[in-house]
Amino acid sequence: MSLRSSSLRRALVPFAAALALSATVVSASAAAAEACGSIITAPLAPPVSADDPCPSTDPVVCRIRVLPMDEKVEAQRTRIQYHGLLEDMHRTAADMRAAGATDEEIARELVDMRNQAKAITRAGMTPEEVRILEERNLAKYGNPLGPTADQLYAKYGTWQQVIDASMRTSYAVDRELSLEYKPCPVQGVSG
Numbered sequence: 387m388s389l390r391s392s393s394l395r396r397a398l399v400p401f402a403a404a405l406a407l408s409a410t411v412v413s414a415s416a417a418a419a420e421a422c423g424s425i426i427t428a429p430l431a432p433p434v435s436a437d438d439p440c441p442s443t444d445p446v447v448c449r450i451r452v453l454p455m456d457e458k459v460e461a462q463r464t465r466i467q468y469h470g471l472l473e474d475m476h477r478t479a480a481d482m483r484a485a486g487a488t489d490e491e492i493a494r495e496l497v498d499m500r501n502q503a504k505a506i507t508r509a510g511m512t513p514e515e516v517r518i519l520e521e522r523n524l525a526k527y528g529n530p531l532g533p534t535a536d537q538l539y540a541k542y543g544t545w546q547q548v549i550d551a552s553m554r555t556s557y558a559v560d561r562e563l564s565l566e567y568k569p570c571p572v573q574g575v576s577g
Contacts, residue, residue: 423470423473424466424566425565425567426564426565427565428564430458430563431451431562431564433451433452433453433454433455433458434452435452438451445518446518446519446522446558447562449515450559450563457512458563461511461563462563464510465507465559465560467506467510468503468504469565471499471507472500472555473569475496475499475553476569476572477572478495479553482495488545489546489548493535493538493545493546493549493552496549497533497548497552498535500553504519504532538551
């Protein structure tokens with residue numbers, strides 16, 4: 387091999403590697419931009435001392451911050467399951483709309499589904515975590531699972547806004563569990 391081709395190869399190998407790496411980064415970025423459902427955004431933060439002031443007004447966030455790491459991991463898994471139930475709600479709304487259901491009918495079904503989802507995900511929580519959630523909801527809505535469809539209608543004023551609200555997730559809780567939730571596009575009507 388000549389000195390010239392050896393020099394050229396030494397120059398081209400890092401260049402080719404850089405191109406391959408940039409293509410991988412672009413591909414990974416595109417995949418991340420298309421990701422939906424529960425997205426893990428970072429490693430879970432280590433627990434903080436219960437004596438540390440909580441920067442959130444949400445008691446659930448404050449509770450998550452102090453959980454031992456194994457309980458935090460379980461809380462994250464439970465939240466991911468909850469996000470999956472929200473995906474079911476998106477599909478149900480699309481199916482009902484395609485079948486001619488009214489906004490009120492869709493809203494009532496989704497509020498019921500959301501409350502059922504809460505009950506299902508709470509089954510994996512500690513009694514203390516469930517107590518905190520239920521106390522908050524009892525004080526705020528008079529119902530341990532949260533607001534009724536009629537309470538949400540009184541708050542928002544339209545059934546479409548109730549539909550939208552029923553499929554939201556708590557940004558603060560998701561962030562504390564190093565998650566982001568992005569609804570997946572609904573592909574046609576399931577049957």
